Amino acid sequence: MPEAMMTGRDLSDLGVTNPGKLNVNWNEPALYEEIVRRGEGQVARGGALVVKTGQHTGRSARDKFTVRDAETEESVWWDFNASMTPDHFDTLWADFRAHMEGRELFVQELFGGADEDHRLPVRIVNELAWHSLFIRHLLRRPHMDELAKFEAEFTIVNLPSFKADPERHGTRSETVIAVNFARRLVLIGGTSYAGETKKSVFTILNYLLPQKKIMPMHCSVNVGEDGDAAVFFGLSGTGKTTLSADPRRVLVGDDEHGWSQNGLFNFEGGCYAKMIRLDPKAEPAIHATTQMWGTVLENVVMDPVTRELDLDDASLAENSRGAYPLHYIPNASAKGTCGHPRNVIMLTCDAFGVMPPIAKLTPAQAMYHFLSGYTAKVAGTEKGVTEPSATFSTCFGAPFMPRHPAEYGALLRELIAEHGVDCWLVNTGWTGGASGVGQRMPIKATRALLNAALDGSLAGASFREDPVFGFMVPTAVEGVDEKILNPRDTWSDPEAYDAQAEKLADMFVANFEKFEAHVQPYVRAAAPKPHQAKTAAE
Ligand SMILES: Nc1ncnc2c1ncn2[C@@H]1O[C@H](COP(=O)(O)OP(=O)(O)O)[C@@H](O)[C@H]1O
Ligand SMILES: C=C(OP(=O)(O)O)C(=O)O
Numbered sequence: 435m436p437e438a439m440m441t442g443r444d445l446s447d448l449g450v451t452n453p454g455k456l457n458v459n460w461n462e463p464a465l466y467e468e469i470v471r472r473g474e475g476q477v478a479r480g481g482a483l484v485v486k487t488g489q490h491t492g493r494s495a496r497d498k499f500t501v502r503d504a505e506t507e508e509s510v511w512w513d514f515n516a517s518m519t520p521d522h523f524d525t526l527w528a529d530f531r532a533h534m535e536g537r538e539l540f541v542q543e544l545f546g547g548a549d550e551d552h553r554l555p556v557r558i559v560n561e562l563a564w565h566s567l568f569i570r571h572l573l574r575r576p577h578m579d580e581l582a583k584f585e586a587e588f589t590i591v592n593l594p595s596f597k598a599d600p601e602r603h604g605t606r607s608e609t610v611i612a613v614n615f616a617r618r619l620v621l622i623g624g625t626s627y628a629g630e631t632k633k634s635v636f637t638i639l640n641y642l643l644p645q646k647k648i649m650p651m652h653c654s655v656n657v658g659e660d661g662d663a664a665v666f667f668g669l670s671g672t673g674k675t676t677l678s679a680d681p682r683r684v685l686v687g688d689d690e691h692g693w694s695q696n697g698l699f700n701f702e703g704g705c706y707a708k709m710i711r712l713d714p715k716a717e718p719a720i721h722a723t724t725q726m727w728g729t730v731l732e733n734v735v736m737d738p739v740t741r742e743l744d745l746d747d748a749s750l751a752e753n754s755r756g757a758y759p760l761h762y763i764p765n766a767s768a769k770g771t772c773g774h775p776r777n778v779i780m781l782t783c784d785a786f787g788v789m790p791p792i793a794k795l796t797p798a799q800a801m802y803h804f805l806s807g808y809t810a811k812v813a814g815t816e817k818g819v820t821e822p823s824a825t826f827s828t829c830f831g832a833p834f835m836p837r838h839p840a841e842y843g844a845l846l847r848e849l850i851a852e853h854g855v856d857c858w859l860v861n862t863g864w865t866g867g868a869s870g871v872g873q874r875m876p877i878k879a880t881r882a883l884l885n886a887a888l889d890g891s892l893a894g895a896s897f898r899e900d901p902v903f904g905f906m907v908p909t910a911v912e913g914v915d916e917k918i919l920n921p922r923d924t925w926s927d928p929e930a931y932d933a934q935a936e937k938l939a940d941m942f943v944a945n946f947e948k949f950e951a952h953v954q955p956y957v958r959a960a961a962p963k964p965h966q967a968k969t970a971a972e
């Protein structure tokens with residue numbers, strides 16, 4: 435029987451006794467046909483599928499809940515993971531099952547994790563055909579022989595038409611992402627933003643892998659010709675996907691990886707790239723996927739007549755996305771694994787324009803910045819809101835990290851020490867002033883600085899110590915305009931820079947209070963020194 439039509443599996447183990455037609459492990463052509471037949475999506479010139487999600491065009495982080503029970507009581511960090519009672523979950527699950535009765539559903543059996551020793555077999559049950567194609571692009575597909583003996587260890591059920599009831603289910607709204615580690619079940623309802631499914635798999639692995647001493651990371655990974663791997667940590671929008679797609683390096687993955695004694699491995703088999711204002715010159719490989727058959731384009735605007743895409747049109751979403759399998763990027767790794775990294779890069783999109791384009795971090799500073807997880811968003815479009823807003827999201831991924839950050843921090847610290855890894859902070863955000871005044875760092879400059887760091891040439895440059903943040907900043911790099919290296923020099927008013935730097939340093943210090951008791955004194959000592967901004971200016 436062809437893989438596409440593998441059937442004979444029902445959902446009876448879930449207690450779903452009478453679902454409608456079950457479309458199990460349909461392949462891409464079968465799903466593509468079905469998406470078009472149902473009118474879930476439209477075909478663009480070149481063969482991509484254009485879909486719309488309606489109201490939710492990004493993750494609903496505040497609607498995500500973890501069931502608090504004997505399994506999770508001690509292992510989950512409740513300060514930053516909203517809880518759901520087992521009773522509310524039971525009611526939700528009963529209502530989900532009722533919603534599934536008689537409904538046609540799509541089922542995919544896939545792996546999260548390229549490393550055979552550590553991968554997780556997951557079953558994804560979808561209401562929407564395009565969600566089934568999305569997750570088939572994003573995760574790793576079993577071979578025929580693996581499929582024959584496939585036994586899912588976790589199930590994710592995603593029903594966008596299900597509306598949660600805050601009274602009945604203890605939710606905040608009609609949207610819900612409920613994670614139950616004891617029952618090995620995730621329920622997603624009331625949103626059709628596809629990213630929820632892939633980030634749910636990530637959440638599960640972030641919970642399970644530390645038990646095996648494996649470090650799960652919200653990062654992209656690529657590897658150079660001589661096997662030098664690089665990890666790029668970063669919150670959403672900081673450049674993980676953009677910067678890991680580099681013609682000179684093999685792409686391992688753009689978003690979620692594990693670091694074990696065997697080296698690095700991708701959790702996924704595909705990418706999920708931001709499409710808004712994608713520049714074909716700056717990002718040719720990613721841009722090319724918009725013209726490829728089967729790429730799922732979420733909330734990208736298309737002319738219904740000419741079927742041409744308009745990547746600059748943000749009328750459906752600022753967060754328009756493209757989902758495609760890794761092999762749509764020319765130099766991507768088929769196996770999804772590589773050795774230990776030589777460099778770890780922490781990306782921040784600093785809309786305050788304070789951070790330098792690149793800085794060398796000591797291991798203590800690396801821990802400090804990993805626990806802080808800083809990035810900043812542009813000044814709001816709201817009238818009168820002129821300040822950018824800072825985000826501190828620990829481990830560069832707080833919404834996906836069930837455990838205490840100190841647990842992930844300890845794993846990372848040991849791996850960095852064991853493998854003698856060099857750590858860097860890279861600002862892909864603003865230069866020449868805060869957002870609204872300055873401009874976004876040119877991708878070309880970021881790439882040139884990264885290449886110098888990764889090929890080792892930057893290590894030989896001359897550095898200065900930043901008076902506030904304490905990290906080492908290069909003063910001259912071949913092929914890069916010297917002026918951008920020191921952000922203070924890029925501001926028209928250097929004193930305004932000092933004031934902004936002091937404010938940002940204050941925010942770091944205030945945010946870090948919750949970690950003070952959990953880290954060694956040498957990590958605390960790596961904190962920025964806000965008052966140094968003034969001293970430096972005097
Ligand atoms: N210097 C830069 N480095 C990286 N990305 C940049 C830079 N300047 C602008 N960008 C834009 O910022 C966005 C980064 O998003 P993305 O790579 O998808 O981040 P992530 O994968 O971390 O969520 C892209 O839209 C990219 O075009
Ligand atoms: C898919 C996402 O990840 P990222 O923006 O980090 O690529 C997301 O945040 O919804």
Ligand SMILES: [Mn+2]
Pocket residue numbers: 674675688689706707708
């Ligand atoms: Mn990304």
